[in-house]
Amino acid sequence: MGKRWLSEHKQDAYYKKAKKDGYRSRAAFKLQQLNDRFKLIKSGDAVIELGAAPGGWSQVIMEMVGNKGFLIGVDLQGIKPIDGMNFIKGDFTEEETRASMDRIMKKHGREKVDAVVSDMSPNISGHYSMDQARSIWLAGLALDSAKQHLKPGGNFLVKVFEGEDFKPFLDSVKEAFRDVKVHSPSASRKSSSEVYVAALGFKG
Numbered sequence: 047m048g049k050r051w052l053s054e055h056k057q058d059a060y061y062k063k064a065k066k067d068g069y070r071s072r073a074a075f076k077l078q079q080l081n082d083r084f085k086l087i088k089s090g091d092a093v094i095e096l097g098a099a100p101g102g103w104s105q106v107i108m109e110m111v112g113n114k115g116f117l118i119g120v121d122l123q124g125i126k127p128i129d130g131m132n133f134i135k136g137d138f139t140e141e142e143t144r145a146s147m148d149r150i151m152k153k154h155g156r157e158k159v160d161a162v163v164s165d166m167s168p169n170i171s172g173h174y175s176m177d178q179a180r181s182i183w184l185a186g187l188a189l190d191s192a193k194q195h196l197k198p199g200g201n202f203l204v205k206v207f208e209g210e211d212f213k214p215f216l217d218s219v220k221e222a223f224r225d226v227k228v229h230s231p232s233a234s235r236k237s238s239s240e241v242y243v244a245a246l247g248f249k250g
Contacts, residue, residue: 048154051143052184053179056073058224060085062237071100071101071102071103072102072233073102073103073233074102074103074105075231076165076233076234077102077103077106077107077108077163077165077203077231078233078243079231079232079233080083080203080218080229080231080242080244081106081110083229083231083244084164084201084203084227084229084244084246084248085162086161086163086201086203087107087108087110087111087160087161087201088110088111088160089111089112089114090109090111090112090114090115091115091159091160091161092111092115092116092118092151092154092156092158092159092160092161093107093110093115093116093117093118093160093161093162093163094117094118094119094120094137094159094161094162094163094191094195095107095117095118095119095120095162095163096121096163096164096191097120097121097163097164097165097166097167097184097189098119098120098133098160099121099122099123099124099125100115100125100126101119101125101126101131103115103163103165104119104125104131107163107204108128108129108131108207109132113130115130115160116130116132116150116154117130117131117135117172118132118133118147118150118151118159118243119131119132119134120133120135120136120138120142120143121133121135121145122135122136122137123135127224132150132226134146134150134188135149137188138191139187139190139191140170141202143172143196153193157162157197158195158196158197158200159195159196159197159200160196160197160200160201161200161201161203162188162192162195162200162201162202162203162215163197163198163202163203163204164184164185164188164203164204165183165205166185166188166205167181167184167205167240168180168181168183168184171223174207174209174239175209175210177207177212178207178208178209178210178211178212179182179209179211179216181206181207182204182206182207182209182211182212182215185204185205185206185215186215186218188202188204189202189204189218189219189222192222192248193222193248194244196248196250197248197250198248198249198250199247199248199250200247200248201244201245201246201247201248202219202223202243202244202245202248203242203244203245204242204243204245205240205241205242206216206240206241206242206243207239207240207241208239208240208241209239215243216224216228216243217243219243220245220250222245222248223245223246223248223249224246224247224249225245225247225249226243226244226245226246226248227244227245228242228243228244228246228248229241229242230242
């Protein structure tokens with residue numbers, strides 16, 4: 047990362063607010079804004095978060111679900127523990143990780159969850175068409191996981207980069223959910239091509 051990027055990042059209002067409020071990343075405010083708009087997660091919900099590191103979204107989700115809900119976070123990287131969060135270090139597409147997720151759900155008396163969310167992003171190569179294709183691939187994996195773990199009526203939120211592969215992916219989400227919206231929260235950087243697909247009402 048260049049010095050200019052780091053300088054702009056540190057001047058970013060949401061970066062400063064995250065530091066001040068004790069959040070691990072400025073992405074925390076994206077989830078807050080998205081949830082205010084679409085009501086994806088509520089108190090008492092069971093939530094799976096894919097690509098949980100470094101934990102900015104996880105902190106916000108724990109605030110949203112409260113003591114009566116629970117969060118399962120999954121990531122290939124380890125993260126600093128968050129009170130009440132169930133964290134699995136692993137690949138969410140692998141059977142071993144899915145089995146761990148199922149065990150945690152059963153421990154909480156749940157076979158399915160209320161929401162699956164993903165803020166995953168590919169390692170940026172600098173070649174936009176490649177990065178966008180990888181973003182759609184990750185989003186597709188997240189959608190597959192949502193179909194496996196969501197209860198009927200459950201909600202799904204995923205980050206993607208816009209491009210030529212976006213519409214077919216969006217169509218596949220619309221097939222599985224009753225109401226699908228595309229939105230870019232104000233906490234997203236102006237220069238970013240990321241958007242969020244908020245899908246409500248899993249058809250099951």
